[in-house]
Every structure is written in structure tokens, then in C-alpha cells.
Amino acid sequence: MPLPDDLQREIDSLRGPGVPTRRATVPALEEVLYAPVPVLDHGFVRPIDYMGDDAAIVQAARVSYGKGTKKVREDRGLIRYLMRHRHTTPFEMCELKLHCKLPLFVARQWIRHRTASVNEYSGRYSVLDKEFYIPAAEDLGLQSASNRQGRGAAVSAKRAAEVLRLLREDAERSYAHYLSLLGAPEDAGPKPLKDGVPPVEGIARELARMNLNLSYYTQWYWKIDLHNLLHFLSLRLDAHAQKEIRLYAEAIAGLVKRWVPLTWEAFEDYRLGAVTLSRQELAAVREMLAGGTPDLDALGLGKREQEEFRARFERKREGAS
Numbered sequence: 001m002p003l004p005d006d007l008q009r010e011i012d013s014l015r016g017p018g019v020p021t022r023r024a025t026v027p028a029l030e031e032v033l034y035a036p037v038p039v040l041d042h043g044f045v046r047p048i049d050y051m052g053d054d055a056a057i058v059q060a061a062r063v064s065y066g067k068g069t070k071k072v073r074e075d076r077g078l079i080r081y082l083m084r085h086r087h088t089t090p091f092e093m094c095e096l097k098l099h100c101k102l103p104l105f106v107a108r109q110w111i112r113h114r115t116a117s118v119n120e121y122s123g124r125y126s127v128l129d130k131e132f133y134i135p136a137a138e139d140l141g142l143q144s145a146s147n148r149q150g151r152g153a154a155v156s157a158k159r160a161a162e163v164l165r166l167l168r169e170d171a172e173r174s175y176a177h178y179l180s181l182l183g184a185p186e187d188a189g190p191k192p193l194k195d196g197v198p199p200v201e202g203i204a205r206e207l208a209r210m211n212l213n214l215s216y217y218t219q220w221y222w223k224i225d226l227h228n229l230l231h232f233l234s235l236r237l238d239a240h241a242q243k244e245i246r247l248y249a250e251a252i253a254g255l256v257k258r259w260v261p262l263t264w265e266a267f268e269d270y271r272l273g274a275v276t277l278s279r280q281e282l283a284a285v286r287e288m289l290a291g292g293t294p295d296l297d298a299l300g301l302g303k304r305e306q307e308e309f310r311a312r313f314e315r316k317r318e319g320a321s
Helices: 005-014 054-071 075-084 089-093 104-110 157-182 205-211 226-236 243-259 261-272 279-289 303-313
Strands: 037-039 043-051 095-103 117-120 141-143 151-154 217-225
Touching (some): 043 217, 043 243, 054 075, 054 089, 054 261, 089 217, 089 226, 095 104, 095 226, 095 243, 104 217, 104 243, 157 205, 217 226, 226 243, 226 261, 243 261
Antiparallel strands (some): 037 043, 095 217, 141 151
């Protein structure tokens, strides 16, 4: 993925010789600091700065817990305890700042996580780049019959070609009209008279931008503490999350794993790889462990709850992928 020359120069400069510091650093994250991780066709996630590490979480917890932490003899054990029992403030002692380039429709999903500090590229001050997202043909799906906010089976090859053509044509057309609204393809500034004919009047950038569709890319700096970042990842790494934002979550997850490996291990074990049971589901599991067959209807579980409950505990058939 080629980067703009000015961004590439900035990255090369920042990734030059390091500066001595007394603050805690994480070599694995330092290796990739400032470097973009490609996502989708034109997007990326770029770690810009961070504060704290696994040791900072332990340090904060021990200040809070005092003598009680003597029962936990190693940092890994304490971090796993904190994650297991859903303690939050020790994880808030760590922060990560990212530079992200993402389609507008992904940004509108992402911004619903209101626990970060965000500064976005402004279409009021600058002319937006001609970069828009076009999905791969295999990622085009029919509307799901069971999930109102998701996609189902893949569309036919003929329909995929038609959809991709329409997406590209609409994106190209909207950008051409955007430039026209600005008054010129080069910039939005006034033009001198030519042969006595006045220039096309360019409307304000803040108005012209509304013509662009949601496939166009935006950029922002996004800073968040580790507790809220893990919550973001628990939702956006889920198989039910939209694929496009899930790919960004996967890129961020790789950075978090480098940054706080002990925390990431605990997060995988107690959040990503775990399930939460309702009171009724817990009663059903207890009955199953006792050798009984629970009556899920009598326990008050609805049809969808029963389907989800069985899916959590059914064994995969031999040879199944």
C-alpha cells in the first residue's frame, strides 16, 4: 500500500535514531511504532504513542490492594486475577494512541465507542482525497434472514460484478461533483478571469463535502485507555461484527498483543474465549453436570436463547472444520 510522500517522510524521520528516556518502554511495540498496518484497500492503523505496560497495571493494582496482593506472587497471576474478576481501574493506567485511515461508514460505527479522545481530518479545512473503499467480490453478501444488521450468503458472480460497477461509478461520480462544487479540480480557491469570463464559483468546503458517499476514507488520531480498548476489541473482534471494522480490530489486536502480552493472554482466556451464562443457563448446566436433561422451556429460555445455549456447548462432529 503506497503512502503519500509527506506521510512516508514523517514515518522515516520518526523511525530514525531513538531518544533516551526514563519512562517504561516495550521493545516489541517500539519495533513497529509509527509504521502503518495495512487494512482494507487504502486504510491503515498506525501506533503513534503509548503509556504504560503490563508492569504499570500490576503497580497500580498493588497500590490499591496493599497487603492483600501478597497472596499473588507473580505479575501474570495478578493480571489474570484482575481480568477474571473484571477490575477496571488498573487497566486504565495504560493508554494507546493510533493514527487510523478508514472508510466513513466504518468511522461512524467506530465512533459509537465514546470512551476515546478523537481528532478527525476536517473536510472544512482541507480538500478530501479521492480514495474510496471497494469490497472484494467474495465479501458481497445478501441481507441475512436471521440478523437484521448483517450479511448472509454470497451473491452470484453476475450480481457481484454489477454491484461493484455501481459502487465504483457512484464513488467516481460523487467525487467529480465534489470537485465541481469546490469550483475547480485543482483546489477550491478563486480563479482569475479568462477572456472576460468569470470563474466558476466554488462553494465552501464544509458544504461541498456532504456530496461524498460513505465509502470515502477519512483519518483520525484515536487515543484510548487499555480497559476501554479491550471492551472495544471484545465487541469488534466478535464474529457478528461487520467484517470491515473487524479487520481494523484485528490489526489493533496485533499491536495490543505486542504492547501488553500478559494482559492480552488474560483477555483471550477470560473474555474472547469465554462465555457468560444467565441465571437460567447456569441452572441448566448444573443439571447437565448432575446427569440430568434440563427443560429449557421450563427454565424460561426463549427460542433464540436456547439455540445460542446449545451452540455454546455442542461438540463439533469429527472431521468438521
